[in-house]
Amino acid sequence: MTIAMNTQITTAAPTRRHRSLGRDAAGIAAILVLAGFGYLLFPDNLALLTRVIAISLLVLSLDLVTGYCGVATLGHAALFGSGAYAAGIVSAHYGITDPLLMTAAGVAGGAAAGLVCGFVVLRAHGLPQLVLSIALIHLFHEFANKASSWTGGSDGLSGVSADPVFGIFEFDLYGHTAYVFGVILLLAVVILLRLLVRSPFGMLCRGIKEDALRIRAMGASPKAALMKMYVISGAVAGVGGALNAISTQVVGLDSLSFTLSAESLVMLVLGGTGSLFGALSGTVIFMLFEDYVSAANPFHWLTMVGALLIAVVLFAPKGLYGTAAAFFARRREAE
């Protein structure tokens, strides 16, 4: 009896594995195809698409702590903005204008901010945790406002410039280079994160999200793991910030704002928490929708966005991607 079951199980696992591998490949392919489509269909709108990519990175990074670890935060732009300012400052003040080096600076800045934020935010849970993150983002914002000789204060940090990538591809008005640069960064990040969330460490984090006390009873330290995740998340957000700084050549206080933090959370929930593609689809759909309605009616589009959010909660309570994925999973099970 038991033996029969064993063989059954050991055969079941590999099929699962194949399926998830296949799904990964399909996901990467989907990103590439969509990126290609974006390039071909909206050649005049690459600046927007690049911005979508930068924000996607922020939302992915938020998903790491919120979706996978259950940390509630409304201050995640602190990591993004720190990355953006780090990249901007090395360029504007130190003349380091190589885009790859600027990205590296963004990663470092974001990770450092992640360390600080993680240290503070992980001191409470639930609502108080949310408030800690809100307090932090305001502190970051205020700090950047005060340190105006470094950051340009509320006028923004201008004078950021980036050399051609590999000395060949120049950042132009049409935004071709920035877009391709962004797509490549995004792909690299998604592949790495895919590995990360599958790994034992990723599983540990999901466990922490559900019941940190239980994890402790298994001998692991939730705090240490979450800290680690926060730093990784900071690095990812830093890539987004750096991309933003490189492609727009200015960094404003808005990149450290509560508004951006809240918006990124909205995008994440819209797509569906706890899955990378949820984060991506949420960002893309929200930003394109917003761009579309705000261009169609610059005066009253907020109502439309509000209606979209309400509709999503009513008809796709797990987020757009989450609900779709659940639907297909059920279909497959029914087969």
Added chain:
Amino acid sequence: MPATPLDVENLSAGYGPTRVLEGVSFSMPAGARLAILGRNGMGKTTLLATLAGQTKLYDGRIRLGSSDVTAMASAARAHQGLGYVPQARCIFPTLTVEENLFVGLKGRPKTALEEAYQMFPRLKERRRNLGSQLSGGEQQMLSTARTILGRPSVLLLDEPLEGLAPVICEELMAAFSELAQTGDMTILLVEQRIQSALDFADQVIILERGRLAWTGTPDALSTDHDAVERLLGVGGLH
């Protein structure tokens, strides 16, 4: 002739798309004591939850006394005289013991709380504690007492002995018998301790994968070794 307190016809229910119960029917005379047995995961909890109005009902009819409660919400059924003690206990963690009991009163005066304290003196000692601070057994007592306070005519008990000390178990089973006999309460008991259940019940049903697999009296079950072996997975009953 008065209507039967509980009458279940062809019940099918489950969770979302997962069907758990299939075509369960039975009916109970007033003051009856029914034991529901079955192995792990066979749908006992689901059956009680469905009667209490907490799962998705696909098909079938539930009558409580003279009224059809199939379409009624959980609260309405409670007002029709249904009492439910769930397996998970479901203590209100942020309410004190006294407040927990108060919710079960269904509008009876506050003095009735004494009944619960008489049944479980332990609860009286801890009445200002929050539900979340109780020990496992205390929670079980609270859960049972809370429902009984509402004076239900049909009482659904899902493993009410779990986690209780042997003395308390005895006292509690005696109290249930008393309620059934003098209080005119009809009781459905799900219990893993087969012997306790059989000592208590006058009717037994056994569930197997969501279907009724055996119906009869405790005595009949004691002699049906095959059913005991096959449906309950234990060697025999003493």
Added chain:
Amino acid sequence: DTIKVGVVGPFSGPFALQGKNFKAGIDAYMATNGAKIGDNTIEVIYRDLPAADPAQSKALAQELVVKEKVQYLAGFYFTPDAMAVTPILKQANTPLVIMNAATSAIVTKSPLVVRTSFTLWQTSTPIAKVAFDKGVKKVISVVSDYGPGVDAENAFKAGFEKAGGEIVEAIRMPLATNDFSPIMQRIKDSGAQGVFAFLPSGPTTLGFVKAYDENGLKAGGIQLFAPGDLTQESDLPALGDAALGMLTTFHYAVSHDSPENRAFVEATGKALGNPSELTFPAVGAYDGMHVIYKMIEATGGKQDAEKAVEAVKGLSWTSPRGPVSIDPESRHLTQNIYLREVTKDAGGKYINKEIQVFEKQGDPGLAAMK
């Protein structure tokens, strides 16, 4: 042909009122002067930028240039948003007409920038002289802690100290201040005879002016001086009697008495639907459109940013706010700055009444930068 003008402004969000006034100013100008220049039809394309967000600003400007093929960029309420766009102007071959953003430095970022609004240096410098002439020798400065606030503080300080007065204290308070009572207490304790204040127009000004009144500063004879943002006309009914007698300097008052302004107020009132919502960005937008029209005339509808900007250098005309001209060197507007007092007009409506004119004011901020 159709000539497109891309306008970026806050059409929704907390500053929606000012965005609405951009549109009203533009609509009013086009309604008065027609949407055609020669064979060319002017089309305005609006893009919403609810709060300062340079990255988004740049993305929108790029989209307007690349996709919508606009020949002119205009609007911009916030400085960083305008700053973000200056680097692309040359490659895009588009002039940028700033209709509000008020930091002096913007015009230096690109030779293709022309500004038809004002700077805080421009509006805050004259009030220093007014204060000194009123016999106030010690002033405390209270500003919101962000770029424009700092500009206003510096401008007033420079002007006031030059006149011989003393700034006893300079307070910068967070933008999101709700309760101004402690600030008022500070002012009282400072021993100053007057206050210079700058807050961005909007909800906080109400709290500030009320606190000034209710905490007994007004009654105590501590005079309040401010640039006109504090008493923009749409806020006056809410400020009510608390604002009566306040002295502000600004480039535009709705009550300005001239035929041009009467026509303007009527036209914008129509465009707004509710005339009491008229605020200063409307006049910046109105004059901005004037400049763009002149540019289009000069280039004959061809896209040539340099020629267009060249054509309006030194341009002078009578705006609803009074006589103005574009300084050929800085491409910023030289205009009259008026000292106004809040009073009630004959109909019982609160107005900013012009009581003194400082003629042909340039931008002292640019000089200060050097």
Added chain:
Amino acid sequence: MSPVFEVINLRKSFGGLAVTNNVSISMAPGDRVALIGPNGAGKTTFVNLVTGNLPPDSGDVRLAGETVTRIGAAGRVRRGLVRSFQVTRLFQEMTPAEHVALAILQRDGRTGRMFGNFLKMPNVMAEVVDLLGTLGLNDLMHRKVREIAYGQQRLLEIAVAMALKPKVLLLDEPAAGVPQSDTGRIEQALADLPADLAVLMIEHDMDLVFRFARRVIVLAAGAIIFDGAPADVTKDARVREAYLGSYANASHAA
């Protein structure tokens, strides 16, 4: 043999209520101890104190000679002190396989690894399948925990504890809610535990207690009132009155 686990003069009170009142216990490797007592006697609290989930008011806990009173819960687990929970605490959205794999990986110090999938780690999977097999959970291995019945969750709770390969195992009512048909599985699992492992089990099912324990400790109102052989416990008048009731009359303790 030197004790692997010692509790010395442990005290804890909530408000005025002394829940653990000067309790001392010591256990040697291979001990099989049952901790029984009336509801609310302080058994679960005792476990919480010992594992570091609650701070004691005073007293010490020692593991293999090392004082761990000041070490956090996770640190004690790493030193071999593992518990199960009275009310199951499992990850509702995760599968039994993931639970056990996580415990195994954590035990081996591999949860910090940021790549690789446990499904592809043959040594881990073999152990997972084996362990779940002994508890009869194999066919539920890839179901989400929230979809499996409560009794099965109890078994999983034990599987997780066992996967951690403890030196001292504290089981808080492992069989509560498990039907008689399956208590056999638990008993078997307990019997298969390594011989040098010290086990302390809290349980109200006296049949199980008497089959399992070689020593019984009775706790009442926070204090130990009995510590001795199972055969003697039914003879103790205080225990009979406070806890066993008529159970003592039946001759189960044979």
Added chain:
Amino acid sequence: MQTVFSIAVDALAYGMVLFVISIGLSVTMGLMRVVNLAHGAFAMIGGYIASYAAHDLGLGYGIAVIVAVVGTIVIAIPVERFLFRRIYGAPELTQVLMTIGITFCIIGIANYVMGPTLKTIPLPDGLRGSADLGFRTIPVHRLFAILCGLAVAAALWYTIEKTSFGVKLRASVDNAAMAAALGVRTEIIYALSFAVAVGLSAFGGVVGAELLPVEPYYALRYMVTFLVVVSVGGAGSIPGALIACLVLGGIDTTGRYLMPEYGEFFFYLAVIAIICVFPRGFAGRMK
């Protein structure tokens, strides 16, 4: 010394205004466990209705307040019925999404219907002007707000802790299914508490309008302030919220007096410090 008193008076007044405005949120968040980011939107609706009633209909202040509270509740009924009821017990982030959506819609509609300008609610003569405290003056309407705050706090505390409605509400929130199984009609309980919460936010919006003037963006502008106050107090606790408002009001006022240029720093650092010491807020209900 006089300065200290003076700051204390300002702090008390400011804190109590904060309390009146945010206490409704404490009810929805702590007792109904709904992260209601639309709280400010309902306060704003209350403000608009009061302003309309007083300005355009010429009603007295007291009547205007009542009209505002009732009117806001009436508007909120369908919102509860069709939207909020769907998110009771849902994950917090889902609630955030829904209530932000509602807020956006209300902002959009307010902007369209009422226009983007500030609206005021004219005070009656009795509440205008300043009262002399001996060492300084204080606006009368602030005294009024202090009184309102105390009255609301007392009434709410009594309802929640002492009445059977309060017990049933807390039970429903802990475990709705179980409460229903015990005969509690949870839908009605929820609807009633929602009405109370909305009524309170409308009341707060009107009473606090002197400090936080009504305009379309109100709904988002003060969202953070409300969230912070409620969480620091410990959602669901009336005394907690009261303490939090007084403490935060005190810190904010003192910071603004002593070093306005670092006011924000001071305030948010204090918030972080408080939460590090009280991780559940001053009086958080235990889960």
